[in-house]
Amino acid sequence: MIDRLDNLADLVHTPLFGILLTLVSYRFALWVYGRSNSLPLFHPFLVASIPVIVVLPLVGVDYVEYRDQTTLISFLLGPATVALAWPLYRQLHTVRSVLTPILIATVLGAFISAAIAVGLAWWLGAPAEVVGSLAPKSITTPIAVEVVQSTGGYVSLAAGAVAITGIVGALAAGPIFRLLRVTDDRIKGFALGLVAHAIGTARAFEYGEKAGAFAGLALGLCGLVTALALPWLWPWVAQYL
Amino acid sequence: MIDGLLILLFFQFLGEVLIRLTSIPLPASVVGMVLLLLALLLNAPFSQRVAPAAGALIKHISLLIFPLGVGIVLQWHRYEDYALALGVAVVLGTLLSMLLVTLMLKKLLGGKHGKSRGGSHD
Numbered sequence: 001m002i003d004r005l006d007n008l009a010d011l012v013h014t015p016l017f018g019i020l021l022t023l024v025s026y027r028f029a030l031w032v033y034g035r036s037n038s039l040p041l042f043h044p045f046l047v048a049s050i051p052v053i054v055v056l057p058l059v060g061v062d063y064v065e066y067r068d069q070t071t072l073i074s075f076l077l078g079p080a081t082v083a084l085a086w087p088l089y090r091q092l093h094t095v096r097s098v099l100t101p102i103l104i105a106t107v108l109g110a111f112i113s114a115a116i117a118v119g120l121a122w123w124l125g126a127p128a129e130v131v132g133s134l135a136p137k138s139i140t141t142p143i144a145v146e147v148v149q150s151t152g153g154y155v156s157l158a159a160g161a162v163a164i165t166g167i168v169g170a171l172a173a174g175p176i177f178r179l180l181r182v183t184d185d186r187i188k189g190f191a192l193g194l195v196a197h198a199i200g201t202a203r204a205f206e207y208g209e210k211a212g213a214f215a216g217l218a219l220g221l222c223g224l225v226t227a228l229a230l231p232w233l234w235p236w237v238a239q240y241l
Numbered sequence: 242m243i244d245g246l247l248i249l250l251f252f253q254f255l256g257e258v259l260i261r262l263t264s265i266p267l268p269a270s271v272v273g274m275v276l277l278l279l280a281l282l283l284n285a286p287f288s289q290r291v292a293p294a295a296g297a298l299i300k301h302i303s304l305l306i307f308p309l310g311v312g313i314v315l316q317w318h319r320y321e322d323y324a325l326a327l328g329v330a331v332v333l334g335t336l337l338s339m340l341l342v343t344l345m346l347k348k349l350l351g352g353k354h355g356k357s358r359g360g361s362h363d
Contacts, residue, residue, distance in 0.1 A: 029303070045306060048304070079249035079298060084295075089282065109345065121323075127323070130320070130323050134327075134330050134334075141302060155309050157320060180340075182343060187346045187347060191339060232266065
């Protein structure tokens with residue numbers, strides 16, 4: 001009997017357990033998100049994390065083991081990043097007329113977001129790895145977790161910082177647009193996509209199709225520009241940290 | 242779906258090949274994304290087949306990501322000393338970025354092409 005129970009308990013050390021826990025948590029998070037009418041505060045990233053964070057210590061599986069169990073899931077981040085070319089391609093068509101200012105805005109905006117995060121963290125005394133984890137915080141997560149490896153940061157921290165950035169950006173957008181008297185849906189969408197990536201894009205669609213399309217474009221371009229620039233620029237930034 | 246996945250993995254593989262040949266410091270998947278974008282802009286014959294797999298992966302991106310994010314809490318001892326710097330950089334930093342980026346966009350895009358009416362939904 002004891003042997004059988006031990007056998008059963010060993011089940012938590014298999015990929016099947018980790019993947020099942022991940023899917024159940026995600027399914028639960030989707031349900032909560034739907035019930036909350038897609039409130040940014042109840043984003044699936046945050047809600048899905050809770051059951052995993054509670055269950056893993058209870059069954060005695062540490063984070064490194066869980067990460068190994070779920071390799072199959074994280075592997076899909078690669079093709080998911082490649083997949084971003086598709087919406088980018090679709091949206092490039094819709095904004096051909098304002099492409100030049102859009103590209104300038106992307107480069108400046110990507111720089112502003114990264115520089116502010118890096119500057120604040122550095123000023124408050126965070127070590128180089130933590131600062132490096134925050135540099136890609138305004139870009140979409142699949143690209144961010146790839147790029148963070150070139151800045152010597154932590155993947156977990158980058159993923160979390162990206163999610164919180166998206167949530168804060170989406171929540172702050174309304175008040176900021178009112179404060180600055182923004183009435184142009186293109187600006188609302190582009191700002192949301194640029195600073196708050198996918199979560200901001202979901203918020204932008206509430207302003208309408210046009211805002212959503214501009215947000216999607218900003219998300220793709222900002223991720224691309226940051227991914228292309230950061231690995232080259234970082235060694236130069238890092239020597240001052 | 243299978244066609245789409247095949248195309249995505251193939252372009253990621255191309256990215257990997259290119260990186261190994263040139264040793265450019267970029268993630269393979271980002272290079273794959275650029276290559277796929279170029280192929281789509283050049284009207285590659287498979288463009289419609291990418292859509293189902295691309296759509297499904299992007300829709301459920303949170304599922305692919307959050308198992309990495311739980312590390313923040315489960316390895317908190319690594320980060321607790323910098324909690325203040327992290328909180329300020331992420332929360333205040335995002336507010337500042339949003340403010341500055343919106344101002345910049347007003348300068349760059351404001352006044353050009355048909356402005357939409359205040360707060361109206363299209």
